[in-house]
Amino acid sequence: MQRADVKSTQRWVVKIGSALLTDDGQGLNREALAHWVEQIVALKKSGKEVVLVSSGSVAEGMKRLGWKSRPAALHDLQAAAAVGQMGLIQAYESKFAQYDIHTAQILMTHDDLSNRKRYLNVRSTLKALLEYGVVPIINENDTVVTDEIRFGDNDTLGALTANLISADVLVILTDQQGLYNDNPRTNPNAELISEAQVSRKDIEAMASPEGGALGKGGMYTKVMAAKRAARSGTATFIASGREPNILVKLAQGESYGTLLIPDLEPLTARERWLAGHLQAKGKLVLDAGAVKVLKNSGKSLLPIGVKSQEGNFQRGEMVICVDEAGVEVARGLVNYPANESIKILGKPSHQIISQLGYMEDESLVHRDNLVLSE
Ligand SMILES: Nc1ncnc2c1ncn2[C@@H]1O[C@H](COP(=O)(O)OP(=O)(O)O)[C@@H](O)[C@H]1O
Numbered sequence: 001m002q003r004a005d006v007k008s009t010q011r012w013v014v015k016i017g018s019a020l021l022t023d024d025g026q027g028l029n030r031e032a033l034a035h036w037v038e039q040i041v042a043l044k045k046s047g048k049e050v051v052l053v054s055s056g057s058v059a060e061g062m063k064r065l066g067w068k069s070r071p072a073a074l075h076d077l078q079a080a081a082a083v084g085q086m087g088l089i090q091a092y093e094s095k096f097a098q099y100d101i102h103t104a105q106i107l108m109t110h111d112d113l114s115n116r117k118r119y120l121n122v123r124s125t126l127k128a129l130l131e132y133g134v135v136p137i138i139n140e141n142d143t144v145v146t147d148e149i150r151f152g153d154n155d156t157l158g159a160l161t162a163n164l165i166s167a168d169v170l171v172i173l174t175d176q177q178g179l180y181n182d183n184p185r186t187n188p189n190a191e192l193i194s195e196a197q198v199s200r201k202d203i204e205a206m207a208s209p210e211g212g213a214l215g216k217g218g219m220y221t222k223v224m225a226a227k228r229a230a231r232s233g234t235a236t237f238i239a240s241g242r243e244p245n246i247l248v249k250l251a252q253g254e255s256y257g258t259l260l261i262p263d264l265e266p267l268t269a270r271e272r273w274l275a276g277h278l279q280a281k282g283k284l285v286l287d288a289g290a291v292k293v294l295k296n297s298g299k300s301l302l303p304i305g306v307k308s309q310e311g312n313f314q315r316g317e318m319v320i321c322v323d324e325a326g327v328e329v330a331r332g333l334v335n336y337p338a339n340e341s342i343k344i345l346g347k348p349s350h351q352i353i354s355q356l357g358y359m360e361d362e363s364l365v366h367r368d369n370l371v372l373s374e
């Protein structure tokens with residue numbers, strides 16, 4: 001996809017970050033919010049469907065509760081998020097209502113997206129909302145998640161949302177003009193990158209995980225989000241939300257921000273769901289032969305090709321498959337719990353019954369439940 005192709009795209013996910021939305025901690029920047037709403041309305045009028053991923057609940061909650069600095073305790077962050085989400089949604093709802101557009105609040109956790117049933121439900125709800133002309137507004141369900149199972153930053157959530165609905169474009173609005181070849185906060189000579197193929201390895205190194213005082217993830221999670229979004233063929237823009245009419249300018253193919261072009265082979269919807277599991281419950285170390293078979297022949301992983309395992313996984317849970325050097329090769333849903341798989345590792349499948357007294361499947365991870373890592 002080139003900038004000129006953006007005009008004809010239809011489905012957009014727009015992510016607005018905390019740093020921008022709260023004007024670096026001043027509470028919701030309502031004037032700026034009103035301007036983004038205007039732009040989304042313009043996109044919708046031009047025939048596009050837009051899903052909004054908006055941060056800002058914690059920062060707005062802190063303001064409402066009179067807290068000057070971001071609390072460290074999880075329960076305080078969750079309390080702030082619960083209070084602030086009200087203000088956030090109220091602000092969007094009333095602004096969109098001026099244009100007779102309905103909004104819908106969707107709060108998700110990554111547990112929700114790992115569960116196939118709930119994943120499919122969210123997907124069909126989002127699609128229905130878009131059909132009805134509603135603008136869904138997504139945030140992480142901060143009040144119910146614990147630290148280990150948080151998305152944490154909304155860039156990842158934006159990318160998973162793009163994967164979920166097979167968006168054409170993901171726009172990540174932030175407080176910088178785009179991706180620079182170094183962090184512009186610390187290097188005043190850093191240069192803006194106008195365009196790059198998402199598979200380029202050097203862009204990860206340019207993007208620092210250091211963000212502002214309120215943002216989570218910095219530029220690194222934005223670049224990783226672009227890679228994730230590319231799995232559904234989605235092109236990602238990283239651009240400044242402070243640039244007047246930025247969304248409309250991008251939609252017209254104008255040269256603002258950074259365009260990260262999806263040059264990776266897109267995954268199927270089921271593969272994207274598998275790849276979107278952010279938490280793995282265990283690890284399988286494969287021998288060289290198994291690595292080759294997985295990479296080249298798209299076959300299932302048999303126990304005979306597995307040398308060792310880690311973790312206390314249950315049947316059906318996500319495990320990472322690594323080569324002997326520890327490099328991730330694939331991930332997938334395992335057919336046997338850890339206490340049983342340990343008994344069949346390195347053994348031919350016809351011995352499964354004698355080892356376990358039953359056979360669920362001849363493979364440890366079936367090819368339908370396996371996705372190769374990049
Ligand atoms: N290579 C880079 N180019 C641009 N910004 C970068 C880069 N590396 C790190 N950053 C930092 O990332 C910040 C944006 O991330 P973050 O604070 O998490 O914002 P948001 O809330 O919008 O997600 C920028 O303000 C900048 O300081």
Ligand SMILES: N[C@@H](CCC(=O)OP(=O)(O)O)C(=O)O
Nearest residue numbers: 017018055056057058154216
């Ligand atoms: N869910 C959190 C957002 C986390 C966050 O700040 O993310 P980001 O805007 O990507 O830096 C909130 O609404 O405050």
